[in-house]
Amino acid sequence: MSDHDYQPSSKLGKWFNDRLPLLTLSNHLAEYPTPKNLNYWWTFGGILTFCLITQIVTGLTLAMHYIADSDLAFASVEHIMRDVNYGWLIRYVHANGASMFFLAVYIHIFRALYYGSYKSPREVIWIIGMIIYFLMMATAFMGYVLPWGQMSFWGATVITNLFSAIPFVGEGIVAWLWGGFAVDNPTLTRFYALHYLLPFLILGLVVLHIWALHVPGNNNPIGIDIKKPSKDTVPFHPYIVIKDGFALLMFMIVFAFFVFYSPNILGHADNYIEANPMVTPAHIVPEWYLLPFYAILRSVPDKLLGVIAMFAAIFVLVILPWLDTSKIRSAVFRPLYKQFYWILVIDVLILGYVGAMPAEGLYLLVARVATTYYFIHFLIVLPILGYREKTIPVPLSITEPVLGGSPNPGLIKRKESLN
């Protein structure tokens, strides 16, 4: 890396940089060679950083007014909505921000799946990313409990009860999580503490995620290794900064529509009813971003196996770099994988849909088929596909022509559309 050659121009800068090379770091970030053919699916990393910062800043402000007490929590949220200056804005940004965060993270993950970004040498980036995703779900779940509405309370009851499925120690673990014999004040206060803590763990992991990214550099739509820096790359600043900025603004427009014009559409009406342990809501439904996993959980008739299936659904993603045996990264050159990829996307959307429906009749059947297919995709299709699939020849570089073989008009056309 050429980072070591960097010298600040001013004397003071040099003095400081010799003691703490912050300027070398910022120079590295600005000069960081990035493939020039990255498409807009690559802008979600920056968008996600924005989402995390937004959640932390709005969350911090809410924490100044929120009271974590089962008798006062609901009223304190109403106090924020009514009497705190722009409290309604801060809270709606925070609540919808969680949904936007997940929307962006799902696009980010599915982009990695399409272009094989999880493959060698980027396995560690991927695994850190999966840990972040898991922590995000935990954080979001605990955050949803804090307003102490009906869905908060009953969602917390259902999800924490999952641990009771663990043989022998399950009941003990649940009581330990609750801090009592039901979801109550101790549960609320510890969820609040953890909801405050986890985002900072996520922030730390994001730093590691980016650090791990900067070792091999970005993958790209063609999925080939490129020389850095070369004519295949552009410096991060200003090229990627402005492009990420543009994409972020587009994202913010969508975000603003939710916040200002339908702030409650992604939430559940029942959560505006204060928590009442004596009244169970007709349907207990988690937030939309957890629905696919909820569908997997409910599609297994046995409680313990259901919980195992749900966690396994995340775990197969963690070991994905070793399940996918294909040496070719990008789906652009994998005609069969591309089809299976889109089937998976549809499968997950179906899981999300049935997760919102009552677990009975046709919905349950569909959930079971979709769950089975989810695991088939990762555990059977991907390992076999790597050996069986006839891939399209991959170009040597982003700017150079295709390696050997006869010219493939379809590929050239596709290549052009990528550039």
Added chain:
Amino acid sequence: MKKIVTITYLIFLLLIGSYQVRAAEKTDLIKIDWSFNGLFGKFDRGSLQRGYQVYSEVCAACHSMKYLSYRNLSEKGGPEFSIEQAKAIAASFEITDGPNADGEMFTRPGKLSDKFLMPYENDKAAQAANGGAYPPDMSVLAKARKGGADYIYSLLLGYDDPPNGMILDDGVYYNKYMYGNQIKMSAPLSEGLIEYGDGTEASVEQMSKDVTTFLMWAAEPHLETRHRMGFKAIVYLIILTVLVYFSMKKIWSRVESKV
């Protein structure tokens, strides 16, 4: 670029669509073109003031509104009673305060800073007085029911004779829009039940519409500010996006790649 926009859009449609499928359960609600809907939606001031009258003369006998204060009645974006009117409204309620220097509780006329007086001492008293059914607090009711304002409006107009063969217990009434069609609140509104101060005819539809508008405001007191700010924010973002787009084009014209 186009593809991305379309796909993102489709994802959103799917997301919202799945929620609406869930919302469209059983009986369709009566849909009203509320003045507070839409990008520039505002509350109808007259309707809010009449709605408060309906609330205070009818609903308030059983339903509390514990998160609202009398001062809210004169605040911008609400019914916008004058300060004097709001003070008079507050003063018409006897508020228990204290303890005083002697350790005694005492009553005094309400002030602007007081919360709306609750009709019952506590939830249990409310239940006991209403045949075991708890009349929900109305502060956020319009957000706490699927369908929101349309649901409340429909419910108020949804009283009907039970279909043949349906036997109702004592103190239970048939309502088309209630979950399970059985409700413990008797039809609260009837023709000419109250006399509007502004001379508007107090039909059941009119009263339902007014009180629903009032409840929507109570649940979202900053709705008007939100709509106004949202419009400005989005216009600002769109202009900035266009500027950044052209800057991006200019910067990327130095390399042969397209963005």
